[in-house]
Amino acid sequence: MKYYALVGSNLQMVDEAGSGAPEGWIEMLAVRPDDENTGDYTAQADGTWAITQETLNAKLIPIESSWRDAQMPIAQQNVTAIEYGEGDIPGTAQQWQRYWLALRKWTDTNPDFPDSSKRPVAPS
Structure with missing residues (x-):
């Protein structure tokens, strides 16, 4: 199973069928964390998830x-x-x-x- 996301967004796609990512999406190293801060994580260009200062400031x-x-x-x-x-x-x-x-x-x-x-x- 692979996980894809749009860099700088919280959007995630789980690819169970191996059909690949839509254009502009990158493969993530892991699924987006599923905790009390799930909505705050954004996809980073290196394939990781992070809660950025920009996201915190927006809140x-x-x-x-x-x-x-x-x-x-x-x-x-x-x-x-x-x-x-x-x-x-x-x-x-x-x-x-x-x-x-x-x-x-x-x-x-x-x-x-x-x-x-x-x-x-x-x-x-």
Whole structure:
């Protein structure tokens, strides 16, 4: 039995009859791993399966974008509240403004995005 895949994709074909691979497909060294991460493996040009950073980023980008979108109005509201005299908010208006600006840059143009450990940090 042979296993074929499209390089850079998760698609796999099992060839039990020995009929060969469709054009553009390569023979894999082994079947795609069947575990909790099955959907994350992509075929590599050397015939192996790997979970690439590109695949992981594709899963993380929507999470980080959603987090940023939720944090931006909080930062703006805290600036306004501090400027109106609210005293129970940690940090200064300027710190919250800098946080908002950092959030604004938390996009795919940021080299650290979407690594959640490198997110902008709110004033405390």
